[in-house]
Amino acid sequence: MDTKQQSLLRKLPGVDHVLELWDKTKPVEHVPRAVLVQSIRTTLDRLRTRILAGDELLNETMFGDNQLLNLAAQTVNKSMEFNLKRVINATGVVVHTNLGRSLLPESVARNVAEISSRYSNLEFDLEIGARGSRYSSVADILCEISGAEAAMVVNNNAGAVFLSLETLAKGKEVIVSRGELVEIGGSFRIPEVMARSGARLVEVGTTNRTHMSDYEGAIRDETALLLKVHTSNYSMVGFTAEVPLKDLVALGAKYHLPVMKDLGSGSFVDFSKYGLIKEPTVQETVATGADVVTFSGDKMLGGPQAGIIVGRKDALERIKKNPVNRALRIDKMTLAALEATLHLYRDESKAVSAIPTLRMLTLPPKLIANKAKRLRNRLKKQGDDRLEAVIIDASSRVGGGALPLQELPTRCVGVRIKGFSANRIERIMREAAPPIIGRIENDLFVMDMRTVQDEEIAMIASTFKKILPEE
Ligand SMILES: *Cc1c(COP(=O)(O)O)cnc(C)c1O
Numbered sequence: 001m002d003t004k005q006q007s008l009l010r011k012l013p014g015v016d017h018v019l020e021l022w023d024k025t026k027p028v029e030h031v032p033r034a035v036l037v038q039s040i041r042t043t044l045d046r047l048r049t050r051i052l053a054g055d056e057l058l059n060e061t062m063f064g065d066n067q068l069l070n071l072a073a074q075t076v077n078k079s080m081e082f083n084l085k086r087v088i089n090a091t092g093v094v095v096h097t098n099l100g101r102s103l104l105p106e107s108v109a110r111n112v113a114e115i116s117s118r119y120s121n122l123e124f125d126l127e128i129g130a131r132g133s134r135y136s137s138v139a140d141i142l143c144e145i146s147g148a149e150a151a152m153v154v155n156n157n158a159g160a161v162f163l164s165l166e167t168l169a170k171g172k173e174v175i176v177s178r179g180e181l182v183e184i185g186g187s188f189r190i191p192e193v194m195a196r197s198g199a200r201l202v203e204v205g206t207t208n209r210t211h212m213s214d215y216e217g218a219i220r221d222e223t224a225l226l227l228k229v230h231t232s233n234y235s236m237v238g239f240t241a242e243v244p245l246k247d248l249v250a251l252g253a254k255y256h257l258p259v260m261k262d263l264g265s266g267s268f269v270d271f272s273k274y275g276l277i278k279e280p281t282v283q284e285t286v287a288t289g290a291d292v293v294t295f296s297g298d299k300m301l302g303g304p305q306a307g308i309i310v311g312r313k314d315a316l317e318r319i320k321k322n323p324v325n326r327a328l329r330i331d332k333m334t335l336a337a338l339e340a341t342l343h344l345y346r347d348e349s350k351a352v353s354a355i356p357t358l359r360m361l362t363l364p365p366k367l368i369a370n371k372a373k374r375l376r377n378r379l380k381k382q383g384d385d386r387l388e389a390v391i392i393d394a395s396s397r398v399g400g401g402a403l404p405l406q407e408l409p410t411r412c413v414g415v416r417i418k419g420f421s422a423n424r425i426e427r428i429m430r431e432a433a434p435p436i437i438g439r440i441e442n443d444l445f446v447m448d449m450r451t452v453q454d455e456e457i458a459m460i461a462s463t464f465k466k467i468l469p470e471e
Contacts, residue, residue, distance in 0.1 A: 009417035092448025095400030115336035148310035160307030163185035167198035172224030233401035236425035258291035265402035266295025302357030303341035414444035
């Protein structure tokens with residue numbers, strides 16, 4: 001340790017000293033004592049760590065009473081904030097799992113607030129005045145939209161898959177194509193979920209090609225289920241073959257075996273009408289006659305996190321009765337959000353314009369270009385020539401492990417600031433209130449305007465204004 005470090009360490013006061021200063025001036029009101037003491041301790045610990053690390057930027061003037069109080073106030077303010085906060089998604093990834101996947105339409109969010117802050121008929125049948133089913137609020141409309149005989153919902157699609165396998169195939173065999181043994185986002189892997197459910201996986205076919213005869217040859221007394229998994233997040237091209245779901249349903253009928261399809265990001269809207277790659281909709285999947293179809297509520301559906309199970313009455317009755325169901329129970333806030341989202345689907349054009357995920361996926365390039373221009377112009381108008389903003393053509397992504405090959409032409413705004421590295425801009429934006437999440441490309445901080453909401457344009461511009469130091 002050199003003499004500068006030693007003298008800085010001597011300057012560093014104890015917690016009690018800063019506490020005393022605080023009590024005299026109270027820079028932040030209404031701070032619980034425990035939070036205050038902890039924040040002061042954290043502030044001093046951080047300074048000590050920086051001194052010991054030989055941080056060149058430290059000097060004695062930073063250890064004055066006012067400076068220390070300021071630092072402590074920053075730490076206090078930080079710890080009084082919520083950890084979970086809204087952010088501005090400028091990544092262009094529409095269904096961004098790390099940023100909360102889907103945003104609920106305002107009308108849906110209002111319904112969640114209303115239902116969750118009041119008593120409700122969550123499990124009470126108002127017609128007969130007795131206990132009712134938790135799913136009754138969404139089951140009928142799910143059947144109406146999907147064409148299925150029966151429907152239920154659980155916490156998420158991973159839960160829906162697990163519960164279905166546990167109910168229909170525990171202790172027995174499930175036949176799946178080798179090409180469909182997928183991993184979804186780190187921890188959800190079909191073979192592992194299968195193992196946990198107590199079902200035995202029987203892989204058939206090869207990685208790139210699976211035929212009807214492969215499935216049929218694997219059927220035996222122990223077989224309980226034929227499963228197809230949508231390979232959401234990857235795509236096979238070239239010399240490939242898979243058995244269409246409707247053929248597998250016919251095979252199931254021949255051997256009296258139920259057939260299940262995990263759709264992953266199920267959608268009620270045929271996005272090919274809007275120029276996207278064709279994916280089977282929930283309705284088309286149900287129409288094949290599959291016994292069980294599972295999908296997420298918050299991927300391409302654009303609703304709350306939920307696992308939706310639709311299909312044949314007998315299979316669904318068994319799944320509903322499984323005691324494991326209780327552990328995966330959907331809560332009332334989710335139900336309130338899901339019901340309100342599903343109502344929007346009664347009119348497809350309304351769904352596409354009102355549900356943010358759908359709106360962003362189908363956003364006309366002209367409107368994205370317009371948002372980019374508005375942001376660039378606002379930044380220019382701020383009149384600081386250290387900041388340079390350019391418009392860049394790029395491609396957004398669907399995200400959520402859906403449509404991995406889909407190109408979504410978009411416009412981005414790239415920002416460069418004299419005296420700031422792109423890394424530094426990225427960090428400042430990420431730590432702003434609200435945080436702005438973009439990416440770095442060719443030394444520019446790049447914001448994809450597809451996922452930036454209209455009212456966020458002004459927020460981004462004012463954040464840039466704030467970070468530029470007065471000249
Ligand atoms: C995303 C996905 C899941 C998991 O769904 P969650 O709603 O994230 O639990 C399961 N299967 C497939 C094919 C998926 O794409």
